Amino acid sequence: MNRLFNGASLSASEAMLIFASNRQKVIAGNIANVDTAGYKTQDLSESDFKRQLDNLFSSKGKPVVIRSGPAEDAGAVKPNGNNVDLDIEMAKMARNTALHSTAAAILAQQFTLLRQAIAGRVL
Amino acid sequence: MDSLEISAAGMRAQRARMDLIAANLANVDTTSVRTEMRDGEVRHVPYRRRIAVLLEGANGLPSVQVVEDRSEFRSEHQPGHPHASAAGTVRFPNVNPMVETMEMMAASRAYEANLTAAEVAKAMHQNTLRILG
Numbered sequence: 437m438n439r440l441f442n443g444a445s446l447s448a449s450e451a452m453l454i455f456a457s458n459r460q461k462v463i464a465g466n467i468a469n470v471d472t473a474g475y476k477t478q479d480l481s482e483s484d485f486k487r488q489l490d491n492l493f494s495s496k497g498k499p500v501v502i503r504s505g506p507a508e509d510a511g512a513v514k515p516n517g518n519n520v521d522l523d524i525e526m527a528k529m530a531r532n533t534a535l536h537s538t539a540a541a542i543l544a545q546q547f548t549l550l551r552q553a554i555a556g557r558v559l
Numbered sequence: 560m561d562s563l564e565i566s567a568a569g570m571r572a573q574r575a576r577m578d579l580i581a582a583n584l585a586n587v588d589t590t591s592v593r594t595e596m597r598d599g600e601v602r603h604v605p606y607r608r609r610i611a612v613l614l615e616g617a618n619g620l621p622s623v624q625v626v627e628d629r630s631e632f633r634s635e636h637q638p639g640h641p642h643a644s645a646a647g648t649v650r651f652p653n654v655n656p657m658v659e660t661m662e663m664m665a666a667s668r669a670y671e672a673n674l675t676a677a678e679v680a681k682a683m684h685q686n687t688l689r690i691l692g
Contacts, residue, residue: 453687460683461562464676465619468569470669471576472613472621522672533679540686547690 444493449543451492455485455502456536462504463529466520474517477525479507562680568620569673575623576611576666580659583608587654590642603642605632606652628653 459480469475484502491497509528511521552559591603608628616622630653638647 457562457683457687460676460680461565464562464565464569464673464680467669467672467676468565468572469613469615469619469621470569470672471572471665472615475615475621478619522669526672526675529676529679533683536683537686540690544690544692547692 444495446543446546448489448492449539449546451485451488452539453536453543455480455488456532456539458502459532460529460536463525463532466507466525467522467529470518470520470522470525471516472518475520476518477507477510477520478504479509479528480504563677565620566673566677566680570670570677572611572613572621572623573666573670573673576613577663577670579609579611579625580663580666583652583654584656584659586652587656587659589652590640590649600645602644603650605642605650606654607632608652608654 462478462480466477481503484500487497488500488502491500509524510519511524513519548559586606589606592606593604594601595604596602608630609625610628612624612626613621614624632653633651634648635651636647637643637649640649643649
């Protein structure tokens, strides 16, 4: 029973969902600050997320806190010290949305499978 | 902080910027907002262009600061103008309609980007809700 609900794939898609919605927050902040003097583009660390997934699948290691910091793929620094590139952020947002809907679809599918297992028939 | 709120703050900042651009354009020919005494003569002071400077405020959200453009006024020789100086010079606002139009395009583009971000956040919420079946 424990394996039914605490499997890594369920928590992995949950982690993916949380990562995508947090990243949306960061991207929204970048877009909101597109003209803010001195603002530097922020992003969440993808390698931290990867470590989090690795820990989930190997079920060991401490919980990983995904750090946010200056983005690696920021645009050129404008005269006011700002380096937000609207096009990069829009593209990142589109990719992030795709990640989010994928995670949501996988999670929904996993719950459907669970329901089928509980009912003992194909719903 | 919710991502919708962040996008709303971005839209608010761009709208404030747009308000100032509209005020600048509306006052492109306002030759007298007040008078001052200089060298024993009453001089009319034209409208001074205002610009929005966006600064990083609380929670990493942009906050708008209104500053005056310190560049020089445009001077034209129009002795018949009611606001002309004794020498016949009229000072016009330091507003350049071309610059304002460009600023307007930038503000509108940034506003749209924030709007798109808000719509994406909404769609993501919907997607999450759909997990419920």
